Amino acid sequence: MPLAIVLDVSLSMSRVVSTPEEEEEYQRKHLAIHGINVLLDHLNTHSKLEFVSLVVFSSMYEILSSFTRDYDAVRAKLQNIEDRDKTYLEAALHGVSILINDEWGQNTPCHVLLITDGSSSLNILGLSRTLLNGQRGSTRPEEALPFLPFNFPAKFHVIAITSPDDPSLAVSMPVYQKIIDLSGAEGSVFVPEGGLSLKSVQNMFTKIAELHYSSFEGTLRSGSLSDSILLYPPPRVSDAENMEVIHCKISKDITICGFVDLIDVASPPAVSRHLVLPVHSANKSDASLVELKAEGEGEDDLLATPEEGKNPSFCVLLHGALKVENMGAICNVGEKWYGLLYSWADSKKKSNLMLSIFEPGTKCIPWLGDLSLLGSFSEATSPGSFTTFPIKPNEKRSYAQSCVVWVQPGNLQADIQKILRHARKMPDKTQHFYKELNRLKRAALSMGFADLLETMAVILDRECTLLPHTAHPDCAMQLTHASAQLRLSRDVRHNITALRTKFTPDD
Structure with a gap:
């Protein structure tokens, strides 16, 4: 999940913090920077593939670093932060909304x-009167914070660099909580425990990092072969069933049950997809693993040093085999829960080992049946016979007929273009023109898409005016007739027939 760090750089962040336990004096800004570095160190160790951005704000916002995986670049920006004027939370919300919408759009969770100092500034007092007290004549919440709720899925946390017993925090805390509620995102307010110090801030950021950016490490097994792996992003799966949300937990041991052709699996529904990365220890040695040199293993290089690249890896062996044979490995990821390992390429040169986790249950792929009952192919077939998935039933279903599908805009566009191609070739393609036109008409009326008929009539009128001088005279007459019939006929059972002209061949 991409991380946007929004740091307060107002003058109040320059207040000095002195504690009896520490000899040096620190500004609150320095404590915040130290905590951000702790968070970046955790990401560099456990979540190297996460994107991080840095936004600073006071009365205005500035994007110091857009989303990047170069954590050293973000650290360098932190060292050159300058103090500015007053705190203005609206500027922070504006800046982070603009940044995330430009980079990720409205569908990517972020x-x-x-990070602020928790002081009861004029901005906090004004938001308190507006959001909490609701004084008469004051600005409404949606006008005071026009960028809330967020138009993208998010987790929103406020970190207050202040002591828990600070009187200002009692005024600021309800405002922070109200802003989180108005954002429409999950979140909470974090305050250092046991007073404000370098160690308490470090512990708070470590807690946040472990809570939201903990990596998933497990073991991939197949018979006597095994390898330590890391899944990115970490699997977090919840299943809604019978109006009840069930939280499922992935097992640490992912066991391969068998192999199947990718053409048989087709494109099954998956609740999540993860990149499988091998995790090699320095002293790991397994004689059962076969050393394999693979070119372009993609993101695997992010977790491997040159010395580790020389060690045998079962993940590399499995990825190479699945890629060459064009097969997938069905694996058990939990109790009565399955997934599919396969090779996925984002370009011609790089490919990665991926894991798609299916819905919980043993019948998650309908055309394969119960996955717990699958066996070897040789046991299911007699000598000389050959069967592929999906297995077609002997009886003909009543719904097994061709139908019009307009799930994507391109499907509808293709049907309209097909009608226009036949229209330009009349009278030779007159029968085909009316066949496709009636097919479009029936589908539109069946779906309640009656406006499409008027739009199609306008398209036919325009096509009639654009006919070249070499076009057959019957073409213009048929287009005019079809356009008029589309505007008149609203009966799904009525078919538009061709206009009888002197150019129409006798039956």
């Missing part, structure tokens, strides 16, 4: 960390 993590927002707002």
Whole structure:
């Protein structure tokens, strides 16, 4: 989940913090920077593939670093932060909304960390009157915070660099919580425990990192072969069934049950997809693994040093075999829960080992049946016979007829273009023109898409005016007739027939 760090750089962040336990004096800004570095160190160790951005704000916002995986670049920006004027939370919300919408759009979940000092500034007091007290004549919440709720899925946390017993925090805390509620995102307010110090801030950021950016490490097994793996992003799966949300947990041991051709699996529904990365220890040695040199293993290089690249890896062996044979490995990821390992390529040169996790249950792929009952192919077939999935039933279903599908805009566009191609070739293609036109008409009326008939009539009128001088005279007459019939006929059982002209051949 991409992380947006929003740091307060107002003058109040320059207040000095002195504690009896520490000899040096620190500004609150320095404590915040130290905590961000702790978070970046955790990501560099456990979640190297996460994108991080840095936004600073006071009365205005500035994007110091867009989303990047170069954590050293973000650290360098932190060292050159300058103090600015007053705190203005609206600027922070504006900046992070603009950044995330430009980079990721409105469908990618993002993590927002707002770091401030928790002081009861004029901005906080004004938001308190507007959001909490609701004084008469004051600005409404949606006008005071026009960028809330977020138009993208997010987790929003506020980190207050202040002592828990600070009187200002009692005024600021309800405002922060109200802003989180208005954002429409999951979140909470974090305050250092046991007073404000370098160690307490470090412990708080470590807690946040372990809570939201903990990596998933497990073991991939197949018979006597095994390898330590890391899944990115970490699997977090919840299943809604019978109006009840069930949280499922992935097992640490992922066991391969068997192999199947990818053409038989086709494109099954998956609740999540993860990149499988091998995790090699320095002293690991397994004589059962076969050393394999693979070119372009993609993101695997992010977790491997040159020395580790020389060690045998079962993940590399499995990925190479699945890629060459064009097969997938059905694996058990939990109790009565399955997934599919396969090779996926984002370009011609790089490919990666991926894991698609299916819905919980043993019948997650309908055309394969119960996955717990699958066996070897040789046991299911007699000598000389050959069967592929999906197995077609002997009886003919009543719904096994061709139908019009307009799930994507391109499907509808293709049907309209097909009608226009036949229209330009009349009278030779007159029968085909009316066949496709009636097919479009029936589908539109069946789906309640009656406006399409008027639009199609306008398209036919325009096509009639654009006919070249070499076009057959019957072409213009048929287009005019079809356009008029589309506007008149609203009966799904009525078919539009061709206009009888002197150019129409006798039956």
